[in-house]
Amino acid sequence: MTDSPSTTPLRLAYYADDFTGSTDALQVLARAGLQTRLFLNAPTPNQLAAHGPLDAIGVAGRSRSLPTEQLAGELHPAFEALRNLRPRHVHYKVCSTFDSSPAVGSIGRVLEIGSDVFAGPYAPIVVGAPALGRWCVFGNLFARYGIGSEGGVYRLDRHPAMWNHPTTPATESDLRRQLAQQTELPVGLVDVTHLDAGPEASDAALQSQLAAGARAVLFDAMTDEHLNRVGQLLEASAAESAPLFSIGSSGVESALAAQWQAAAPAAASALPPTDQPLLVIAGSCSPVTAEQIDHALQNGFAEAPLDAAALLDERRQRQAIADCLEAARVALTAGRPVVVHTSRGADDPRRAAVAQAMEQRSLPPDSLAQQIGGALGAIALECRRAGLAGRVCVAGGDTSSYAGRALGVASLAMLHDFWPGAPVCAAASSDPAVDGLPIVFKGGQVGGPDFFTQLAQ
Structure with a gap:
């Protein structure tokens, strides 16, 4: 039996490089009132219909821990399956500390794979997520120690949990320099001064980077207003005929959810009680x-x-x-x-x-x-x-x-x-x-x- 296509167009489909990150993105979308479900594999249209109607879906992947040479085998079919669902946006969700190295879970290699599968004008990269204590300024990433805590804020390569990470230690806080160790694709930057100057200046900065040959563009984000402006640019860049492929933290979901104002915020729910221990x-x-x-x-x-x-x-x-x-x-x-x-x-x-x-x-x-x-x-x-x-x-x-x-x-x-x-x-x-x-x-x-x-x- 052949799956019939879903009658409700998806706004967003994302592949997360690990399970914990996938629920972070799920949380942002659900908070915004978007009907979202997270799967372990890319769902078929019939599976979507069984849980539908849905505004967004995610796939909890495992690419963060994979050797870079295995990424194409994991991600090519996953990206193609998401593309075939015909969402407006496809997002490769990474950890908000950009965990990656040339040898393991290379985000640069993911950029190459995504650019091959999707025919977008460029790949946006959004890593800053102020709600999580992650700030990107002039291309450099800063992170709070302990998400949702009162811990100190550190430049990524001096972060106590990142500089000596057992798998992907952070040796560079400039994300474009980090990506340059993993791919030859040129990565541009729209920084906070462009975003603060307003929508027209932000768009002009983006167009300037694309005219200079950028295949991907990193967007700064220090505030929720910055993310709102980035979301406007991403929505304007998306085409009706093909998804816009992006890379980043749940800042991507925050940026896009800010544009989808028709969705009612989700009502707060109490945690069901349990008599059994955690x-x-x-x-x-x-x-x-x-x-x-x-x-x-x-x-x-x-x-x-x-x-x-x-x-x-x-x-x-x-x-x-x-x-x-x-x-x-x-x-x-x-x-x-x-x-x-x-x-x-x-x-x-x-x-x-x-x-x-x-x-x-x-x-x-x-x-x-x-x-x-x-x-x-x-x-x-x-x-x-x-x-x-x-x-x-x-x-x-x-x-x-x-x-x-x-x-x-x-x-x-x-x-x-x-x-x-x-x-x-x-x-x-x-x-x-x-x-x-x-x-x-x-x-x-x-x-x-x-x-x-x-x-x-």
Whole structure:
């Protein structure tokens, strides 16, 4: 049977490079009153109709953790599937700290792939997201320590969680210089002075960059008004016949949602109560998440450490998962919230053991994320099937995509606007233990120290 086309045109379709980032974009769109659903694979028209009518859809991808040489195989079919849905905009959603390197998850390579699939006049790049504590000025990115917290603001290459990131350390805050290490495509800039000068000056600056040969244009964003102006430019650049392809943080969704004023803002919803304890599965190495784990353990949580190095050894893998699962089961049965973790900060000896195991086995970068995410998802699934856990929180961008798949999540819709960049979502799944599950996908750098304890209430 052939899928029939959807009768409601999509305004936006996005592919997120990890699961946590995909729910960030979902949150922005849902807040604006846009009917949005997040899928694990590009949906067919019949799947859209089953959940419709929808204004926007997302795909929770995994490209952030992939070696750059594997990106084309992952993204070409995904982009083509989104293009065939005929949305007005297609967005490649990246982390708001622009996590990328020439060897892993190269955003420059994504720009090349997107330029090949989509026939737009240029590719807008929007990374600044003031609501998340991310500001782009004269092409340089600044980020607050802990999204939604009162942490300090740092230039990207001096950010405590970014300069020594285990997979994609930030060595450059100028995003155009960073992209120049990953692609030869010329990238222009529309800066804050152009945006502050008004719509005509902003458009003139954009046209000047395109006339100079820019294939992509980075837009500064320090304020919501800047994003509003960027959204006007993006809407004016979109064609009726083909989607406009863009790259960036959820600043893209914020910029476009500001233009779609017909949508009524979503009504606030309360988080449904639960009698069962919270289960956190954390594959993050971020110091922000380490502080949240410390705070949780000081406030009644139990811990279930997972030996990540053992996951890379077939002889030890099964026992490591079994030991962690048993510790989680004991605590959950006693009614205590639990945090399963693979790291508690830079000094955790498990990090050195993992690095040694990776080097000894010459494993590719994505193998660790796949093994950790798969194990965490399997542990959470067993706890749900046993009726021991209520809400679930997945912490860590690189591992989240694999954890979501191991849990059997098919799609998500926002349930509760819990934290900037980290909503509580309702999962849809063919597994009754997961269908309807209230779940949070939290990036490593999202939240204040009390994130887990607040979610457990």
